[in-house]
Amino acid sequence: MAKAETFSVVGQRVQRIEGFEKVTGDSKFIADIFLPGMLVGKVLRSPFPHARIRHIDISKAERLPGVRAVVTAEDTIKRPWGAFFADQYILSVGKARYVGEEVAAVAAIDPDIAEEAVDLIEIDWEPLPGVFDAEEAMKDGAPLVHDDKPNNIAMTLDIERGNIAQAFAESDVIVEDTFQSMPQWHCSIETIGSVAEYAPSGKYTIYMNTQTLFNARYRIAAALGVPETDARIIQSAVGGGFGGKSCDDNNALVAAVLARKARKPVKLINTREEEFLAGCRPRVYMKINVKLGFKKDGRIRAKQVKVIADNGAYSAKAPAITGVAAMRHDTCYKYTDVKTEAKLVYTNKVPTGAFRGFGNPSAEWAVEQAIDLGAHELGIDPIEIARINAAESGYVSPHGNRVTSCELKQCLDMAEKMIGWKTKRANKAPNTGLGLACTVHVSGKRHFGDYDGSSATIKLNEDGKALILSGEGECGQGAHTAMCQIAAEELGIRVEDVEISRADTDLTTFCLGAFASRLTYVSGNAVKNAATNVKRQLFEQAAEMLEANLEDLISRDGRVFVKGAEGKSVTVADVARARLFRHNGAPIVGSGSFDADSVLPDSTRFGNESGAYNYGVQAAEVHVDPETGQVRVLNFVIASDCGTVIYPMGAEGQVEGGLAQGIGYALTEGLQFDEGRPVNPNFSDYRIPSMRDMPPLKYAFADSYEPTGPFGAKGLGELNMDPTAAVINNAIFDAVGVRVKNLPITPEKILKALRDKEKKG
Amino acid sequence: MKMNIQFSLNGKSISRDVPTHRLLLDLLRDEIGVTGTKEGCGTGDCGACTVFLNGKPVNSCLVLSGELDGAEIVTIEGLKIGPELHPIQKTFLQDGGAQCGYCTPGMLMMSKALLDENPNPSEEEIRFALAGNLCRCTGYAKIVQAVQDAAALLRNR
Ligand code: FES
Ligand code: FES
Numbered sequence: 001m002a003k004a005e006t007f008s009v010v011g012q013r014v015q016r017i018e019g020f021e022k023v024t025g026d027s028k029f030i031a032d033i034f035l036p037g038m039l040v041g042k043v044l045r046s047p048f049p050h051a052r053i054r055h056i057d058i059s060k061a062e063r064l065p066g067v068r069a070v071v072t073a074e075d076t077i078k079r080p081w082g083a084f085f086a087d088q089y090i091l092s093v094g095k096a097r098y099v100g101e102e103v104a105a106v107a108a109i110d111p112d113i114a115e116e117a118v119d120l121i122e123i124d125w126e127p128l129p130g131v132f133d134a135e136e137a138m139k140d141g142a143p144l145v146h147d148d149k150p151n152n153i154a155m156t157l158d159i160e161r162g163n164i165a166q167a168f169a170e171s172d173v174i175v176e177d178t179f180q181s182m183p184q185w186h187c188s189i190e191t192i193g194s195v196a197e198y199a200p201s202g203k204y205t206i207y208m209n210t211q212t213l214f215n216a217r218y219r220i221a222a223a224l225g226v227p228e229t230d231a232r233i234i235q236s237a238v239g240g241g242f243g244g245k246s247c248d249d250n251n252a253l254v255a256a257v258l259a260r261k262a263r264k265p266v267k268l269i270n271t272r273e274e275e276f277l278a279g280c281r282p283r284v285y286m287k288i289n290v291k292l293g294f295k296k297d298g299r300i301r302a303k304q305v306k307v308i309a310d311n312g313a314y315s316a317k318a319p320a321i322t323g324v325a326a327m328r329h330d331t332c333y334k335y336t337d338v339k340t341e342a343k344l345v346y347t348n349k350v351p352t353g354a355f356r357g358f359g360n361p362s363a364e365w366a367v368e369q370a371i372d373l374g375a376h377e378l379g380i381d382p383i384e385i386a387r388i389n390a391a392e393s394g395y396v397s398p399h400g401n402r403v404t405s406c407e408l409k410q411c412l413d414m415a416e417k418m419i420g421w422k423t424k425r426a427n428k429a430p431n432t433g434l435g436l437a438c439t440v441h442v443s444g445k446r447h448f449g450d451y452d453g454s455s456a457t458i459k460l461n462e463d464g465k466a467l468i469l470s471g472e473g474e475c476g477q478g479a480h481t482a483m484c485q486i487a488a489e490e491l492g493i494r495v496e497d498v499e500i501s502r503a504d505t506d507l508t509t510f511c512l513g514a515f516a517s518r519l520t521y522v523s524g525n526a527v528k529n530a531a532t533n534v535k536r537q538l539f540e541q542a543a544e545m546l547e548a549n550l551e552d553l554i555s556r557d558g559r560v561f562v563k564g565a566e567g568k569s570v571t572v573a574d575v576a577r578a579r580l581f582r583h584n585g586a587p588i589v590g591s592g593s594f595d596a597d598s599v600l601p602d603s604t605r606f607g608n609e610s611g612a613y614n615y616g617v618q619a620a621e622v623h624v625d626p627e628t629g630q631v632r633v634l635n636f637v638i639a640s641d642c643g644t645v646i647y648p649m650g651a652e653g654q655v656e657g658g659l660a661q662g663i664g665y666a667l668t669e670g671l672q673f674d675e676g677r678p679v680n681p682n683f684s685d686y687r688i689p690s691m692r693d694m695p696p697l698k699y700a701f702a703d704s705y706e707p708t709g710p711f712g713a714k715g716l717g718e719l720n721m722d723p724t725a726a727v728i729n730n731a732i733f734d735a736v737g738v739r740v741k742n743l744p745i746t747p748e749k750i751l752k753a754l755r756d757k758e759k760k761g
Numbered sequence: 762m763k764m765n766i767q768f769s770l771n772g773k774s775i776s777r778d779v780p781t782h783r784l785l786l787d788l789l790r791d792e793i794g795v796t797g798t799k800e801g802c803g804t805g806d807c808g809a810c811t812v813f814l815n816g817k818p819v820n821s822c823l824v825l826s827g828e829l830d831g832a833e834i835v836t837i838e839g840l841k842i843g844p845e846l847h848p849i850q851k852t853f854l855q856d857g858g859a860q861c862g863y864c865t866p867g868m869l870m871m872s873k874a875l876l877d878e879n880p881n882p883s884e885e886e887i888r889f890a891l892a893g894n895l896c897r898c899t900g901y902a903k904i905v906q907a908v909q910d911a912a913a914l915l916r917n918r
Pocket of ligand 1: 771799800801802803804805806807809810811820821822838
């Protein structure tokens with residue numbers, strides 16, 4: 001529990017290692033990459049949500065001067081690809097299944113010509129009836145999005161642990177309600193883009209702003225029909241990821257196909273509208289029915305959820321996300337008997353996918369409100385219900401998740417104090433309310449093959465500075481700074497003397513990338529192991545130089561000392577040089593691997609999905625104007641258990657930024673569709689929070705130590721937006737006694753709920 | 762239609778033949794190769810492309826090259842004071858005002874515009890002045906802090 005060690009670099013208030021180039025404008029993002037002879041790509045997208053392609057005529061486009069390539073599915077191997085189910089093509093084969101789907105593309109010498117050429121492509125379309133609602137789509141006779149998927153069902157889950165019927169029979173109070181989440185877009189300020197090159201030898205080199213390079217390589221190689229080695233992915237700086245840049249879209253593939261045909265590098269950057277239509281895959285939106293049974297004393301006795309999830313036209317990571325929504329929360333409280341039924345359903349809308357929180361923000365939106373309903377029904381303070389049921393270290397969830405560290409109760413104490421829960425509840429102001437919710441997240445997830453690991457290599461240069469070679473995906477969150485701190489701590493050198501490479505699948509070893517809040521924990525462990533390896537080589541040489549025993553050596557601030565005789569020391573640089581410049585010399589270089597002690601869930605989805613679990617509590621105080629329905633978040637507090645905080649400024653940034661996305665999810669965001677056609681694909685109609693929309697925030701980190709983490713650390717990145725919508729809605733209920741059941745919680749919906757309540761009297 | 766325009770960019774004079782409909786943002790990035798200014802939306806909604814045009818902050822994605830003859834333009838590349846970071850760059854670095862850094866150039870230019878006009882802005886005034894600059898990473902807290910700290914640095918110079 002308490003910190004087991006004191007650190008010299010870990011936990012220090014260091015600056016972001018690549019901060020300088022970020023404030024000077026020198027960071028090279030994807031659009032800042034220019035290669036000699038580079039062409040500009042432009043995509044022709046389906047204007048229809050569902051339509052057969054009878055014929056495509058590209059001859060006029062090809063004849064336009066300045067056009068170097070026009071491609072359709074005929075220029076691809078027409079092999080479907082996808083993260084879990086292979087169901088999408090690079091360019092439409094036979095029919096298009098959503099508005100924005102890539103049908104054809106052009107590479108030209110300038111953007112005006114590319115645009116003109118796209119307009120010259122002629123397509124003979126046969127519009128087909130579409131399905132736009134998951135429940136409608138499951139009905140017999142509904143149009144099929146994919147002919148081989150009866151009733152449009154992509155995936156079904158039906159899992160029971162314990163005995164749910166008996167558990168409900170033994171409950172004193174049962175609550176049940178249904179909540180709808182919504183399609184939230186990542187809205188990274190940088191859109192998805194790529195620059196692809198093709199060498200006649202058959203090798204593609206693709207610069208991408210992806211957060212998951214090796215997964216991208218795997219999928220791209222499969223879709224292009226080449227071995228992985230022939231799909232080299234080089235990461236540019238990434239202007240925000242949040243799951244949206246984890247390569248479930250076709251951008252890089254289209255660029256690659258164009259580059260091969262044109263035999264020139266091609267740059268393809270999504271416009272903001274394209275990003276909404278077919279770039280990042282928005283949050284899987286779900287209708288979740290939740291039923292909870294409680295004992296009189298507040299203990300949860302039974303939990304049942306029924307999920308209907310909208311997959312959109314292709315699956316991407318939605319199958320895993322739906323599973324998370326159905327089950328992850330069972331690691332938050334001490335559940336015994338749970339049942340979950342989930343259906344993932346194809347519709348003719350933009351494919352949904354991974355967004356910060358995975359399925360959690362949908363699940364917690366529903367479940368954490370049901371907990372609140374239960375608290376009211378039981379007449380127990382919601383914070384006490386949370387305390388009574390909170391998971392603890394040593395807890396094993398009904399699905400086999402093993403909790404090695406958990407400070408949820410500590411987080412409850414901290415949140416309670418920060419917001420002044422007791423005092424404010426005792427002195428409730430009119431139309432003002434308090435709400436709270438708990439959350440759990442993983443630190444890595446074993447689902448891409450039987451591996452949840454990472455690897456890293458560290459080179460120690462002759463000047464005593466270290467370079468980490470890592471293939472993980474820094475995407476703005478600051479993971480690289482944490483990795484440098486971890487290496488510096490282990491090596492005993494200053495953090496200023498550690499650098500880290502950008503990821504490049506040809507030069508760095510296999511890494512899964514940035515998802516599932518895994519980098520600090522999984523990749524941090526790999527970096528630490530690599531540093532231990534390097535340190536052993538360093539000490540072997542130093543022992544010779546200092547005529548001391550290896551076990552007696554320590555290193556700090558770039559020097560190696562003999563314990564107890566600290567006057568006797570050499571610099572790390574001297575050691576590195578001595579190791580190299582001699583007979584049988586060798587540079588000091590070491591690799592390290594780590595694979596989390598998790599289990600690939602079996603066919604019933606049983607198995608410890610992650611190496612460590614992070615926890616948190618959020619609470620809010622809101623005011624609701626009953627005349628206008630306007631919600632003002634007066635105060636917000638967040639307590640997080642992420643184990644040891646390695647990089648404080650980064651951790652705080654994750655909390656603050658997570659809250660902003662949570663506030664947007666709760667109150668202002670959400671793509672609206674008309675017959676499958678997005679009607680607000682731009683920043684003036686799709687409103688993400690601005691500086692003026694943020695409430696005052698207090699936060700704290702639990703005193704926590706994860707025994708399997710690097711220096712006690714675990715994940716944090718997603719925790720901070722998972723429960724926010726439920727927190728706000730619980731507070732609204734406390735303020736005015738109504739709940740909006742579908743996100744976002746708009747003033748209109750609140751007014752309607754207030755009117756309905758009045759009518760009922 | 763192409764026309765010859767002459768303007769000053771970060772203190773250097775530039776002469777170019779450009780299509781009059783070319784946007785200032787694209788002119789800077791794709792034709793001149795000064796890429797610090799970023800595109801986030803292309804529709805004037807995010808502020809990532811903020812530059813100074815004749816001393817005033819503008820969204821360069823909304824300005825046509827045809828309007829630029831004789832203009833004076835300053836971009837993020839012109840923010841440094843000699844080899845030194847501008848105080849607002851220093852405090853963004855020190856306070857963690859940049860996560861991915863993509864909104865940062867626009868945010869810095871807009872912050873400078875605010876501080877030029879109001880050397881001692883309240884938190885409220887900062888949030889009002891920068892509300893048109895969207896950031897998806899930071900939740901803005903550290904940006905507000907950085908602007909406040911920069912204001913203090915500038916006042917104490
Ligand atoms: S790119 Fe100009 S305002 Fe967004
Ligand atoms: S730091 Fe990423 S958008 Fe602002």
